Amino acid sequence: MFYCRKYILPVLFMGVFFSACGYRFSGSGNLPSGVQSIFIEVLENRTVETGYENTVTNDLIYEFTRNGRAVQKSKDNTDAFLTGVIVSERIRTISRQGQLDPLERRVQITISLKLTDRGDRVIWSRSGISDSEAYDVGANNQITERNKRHALEILSKRLAETAYNRLTDNF
Numbered sequence: 001m002f003y004c005r006k007y008i009l010p011v012l013f014m015g016v017f018f019s020a021c022g023y024r025f026s027g028s029g030n031l032p033s034g035v036q037s038i039f040i041e042v043l044e045n046r047t048v049e050t051g052y053e054n055t056v057t058n059d060l061i062y063e064f065t066r067n068g069r070a071v072q073k074s075k076d077n078t079d080a081f082l083t084g085v086i087v088s089e090r091i092r093t094i095s096r097q098g099q100l101d102p103l104e105r106r107v108q109i110t111i112s113l114k115l116t117d118r119g120d121r122v123i124w125s126r127s128g129i130s131d132s133e134a135y136d137v138g139a140n141n142q143i144t145e146r147n148k149r150h151a152l153e154i155l156s157k158r159l160a161e162t163a164y165n166r167l168t169d170n171f
Contacts, residue, residue: 034079035079036070040071040082041082043086043111060082080118083113083114084111088109102137105137109155113129
């Protein structure tokens with residue numbers, strides 16, 4: 001009984017402290033300028049990865065809907081438009097076996113996004129949103145490409161999450 005009372009006061013204090021300090025999870029804010037509904041255009045792809053623009057766009061749409069945001073299927077009846085570019089893809093060898101045999105590579109993707117209202121006024125924009133993921137170099141090109149494709153899928157999901165979090169941060 002004594003132990004229960006001993007812990008009640010600190011637990012109550014922590015609850016009041018965290019509720020009063022404005023602490024919140026990243027990405028839990030609102031979209032800028034009171035935007036309620038959004039249309040996400042297919043990103044422009046400036047890399048050699050065919051179809052990667054669809055993967056990133058779909059992951060962006062998923063991230064918005066997962067967080068309860070209204071993503072429209074057409075430009076009609078939306079408050080804002082999210083457009084963007086997959087700016088670059090960079091691949092580096094990060095480990096080797098001998099002078100010419102790579103064991104692992106890292107792929108880095110960089111995107112830029114822009115949110116505009118119906119009057120083409122830029123509400124929010126960020127360039128240089130970047131992330132990277134390592135993948136194994138296989139015994140042949142087919143295995144290596146499969147590993148790279150898997151790394152690109154992981155990157156797409158993380159970039160979408162990062163973009164959403166940056167868009168909804170009210171700092």
